[in-house]
Amino acid sequence: MARELSSQVLKSEHRAVAKAISIVEAGGEPSRKLIQELYPHTGKAFTIGVTGPTGTGKSTLVDKIVGEYRERERSVGVLAIDPSSAFTGGALLGDRVRMMDHSLEKKVYIRSMASRGDLGGLARAARNTIRVLDAAGMDVIIVETVGAGQTEVQIASTVDATIVVLMPQLGDEVQAFKAGFAEIGDLFVINKSDLVNPAKTIYNIASGLQERDGWRPPVLKTVAVKGTGVPAVVDAIEKFRKHLETGSLREKRLSKRIQSELVDAAFSDFYHQTVKRLGDQKELDALVGRVVKRELDPETAASRLVEIISKLGEHA
Ligand SMILES: Nc1nc2c(ncn2[C@@H]2O[C@H](COP(=O)(O)OP(=O)(O)OP(=O)(O)O)[C@@H](O)[C@H]2O)c(=O)[nH]1
Ligand SMILES: [Mg+2]
Structure with missing residues (x-):
């Protein structure tokens, strides 16, 4: 689907362009696939x-x-x-x-x-x-x-x-x-x-x-x-x-832009994935409960959460 749409975009078909923009606006996997097709032509x-x-x-x-x-x-x-x-x-x-x-x-x-x-x-x-x-x-x-x-x-x-x-x-x-x-x-x-x-x-x-x-x-x-x-x-x-x-000023500026884009996009994806995966875990609830009851301070709880998150990664 992404391939067909991208070939229409390359032919500057207005309706395809409109559709493609809606897809990248919505983000997620469909956007990623489309950009993968289009990027070599940009x-x-x-x-x-x-x-x-x-x-x-x-x-x-x-x-x-x-x-x-x-x-x-x-x-x-x-x-x-x-x-x-x-x-x-x-x-x-x-x-x-x-x-x-x-x-x-x-x-x-x-x-x-x-x-x-x-x-x-x-x-x-x-x-x-x-x-x-x-x-x-x-x-x-x-x-x-x-x-x-x-x-x-x-x-x-x-x-x-x-x-x-x-x-x-x-x-x-x-x-x-x-x-x-x-x-x-x-x-x-x-x-x-x-x-x-x-x-x-x-x-x-x-x-x-x-x-x-x-x-x-x-x-x-x-x-x-x-x-x-x-x-x-x-x-x-x-x-x-x-x-x-x-x-090479344009390229230098572009490299800087791409670098911040990659870091932003990766962190954002990581954040959303992590929040989603944490939602399926009881550990976060347990940590929150302990901080609420003052059995644990928030700083220590946060560092425990980092450990929990890195373990999530190991089982991915
Ligand atoms: N007198 C005068 N009015 C202008 C000029 N350029 C724009 N305007 C008027 O200023 C108003 C605002 O113009 P816009 O082009 O919408 O301004 P904008 O910066 O895009 O506005 P926002 O997107 O809302 O921030 C409109 O009524 C325009 O007609 C100008 O050179 N002279
Ligand atoms: Mg305006």
């Missing part, structure tokens, strides 16, 4: 993360970036990760509608993913969704996330380039920088430059940035609703792509 796409505070115009900008890439005859996959849907149970329609402009075209695939409670699970689903889109032949894949929390940092560590979208601020304090965006951006965009003159914000941000791996992140201004400044953003992305490809 690695061609350039992946871009777009993040920033709520309402700075990320979706609008992504939509315009898609348009610009289409003009340059590149196919584009978009994955919008919506944090607020944790409460509504589905991705916000607003984003979908706004980003629909291009979804009817042949060379564009747009997908929203509801963020769930399980942080590691989301990053894993996002990584594998990127792989599906990559295998489907998308030249560029854009992932939109909101904020600078753990999710965004994790997502930022799954892409080749991260764009941080901010707005011009009144006053000279650049709040966003305190929120940890400076570290994750390869490129900064001050959007909504039609509302307030962005010069001061640009200056403040640019002066707070440091060169990393021979790259000083540029700070660009846009008016996403009008598309102003968008070609320059895409030029800057392409320049960064070239920069990554000189030397």
Whole structure:
């Protein structure tokens, strides 16, 4: 089944792509089998993360970036990760509608993913969704996330380039920088430059940035609703792509990403398997009971639990 689906994905059949993404979103064995089939066909796409505070115009900008890439005859996959849907149970329609402009075209695939409670699970689903889109032949894949929390940092560590979208601020304090965006951006965009003159914000941000791996992140201004400044953003992305490809920077970054992915995924699988297997054992209950009765302290009980878990492994 995985083979048939993957061969359809490789032919970029939209319905197969949609189905494959649903499978990797659900995780587990079916996802693992599918990724096993698809992985040899990945690695061609350039992946871009777009993040920033709520309402700075990320979706609008992504939509315009898609348009610009289409003009340059590149196919584009978009994955919008919506944090607020944790409460509504589905991705916000607003984003979908706004980003629909291009979804009817042949060379564009747009997908929203509801963020769930399980942080590691989301990053894993996002990584594998990127792989599906990559295998489907998308030249560029854009992932939109909101904020600078753990999710965004994790997502930022799954892409080749991260764009941080901010707005011009009144006053000279650049709040966003305190929120940890400076570290994750390869490129900064001050959007909504039609509302307030962005010069001061640009200056403040640019002066707070440091060169990393021979790259000083540029700070660009846009008016996403009008598309102003968008070609320059895409030029800057392409320049960064070239920069990554000189030397072995892209590969170095990729190795780092794969390393953390493997450790995260292995620990997560191990955790879930262990919890499940412990559920069938009486030892955990017994330990809990003894701690509750204060016959045993929690630290000692935890180290006993480690012993129990390692014994579980021996009988696997
Ligand atoms: N004036 C002005 N408004 C803009 C610009 N870009 C986006 N907007 C508007 O700002 C609002 C938010 O835009 P979105 O693109 O949804 O912003 P977002 O960052 O994706 O929002 P979240 O995903 O909810 O964080 C919309 O009403 C846009 O039309 C701009 O350059 N200038
Ligand atoms: Mg958005």
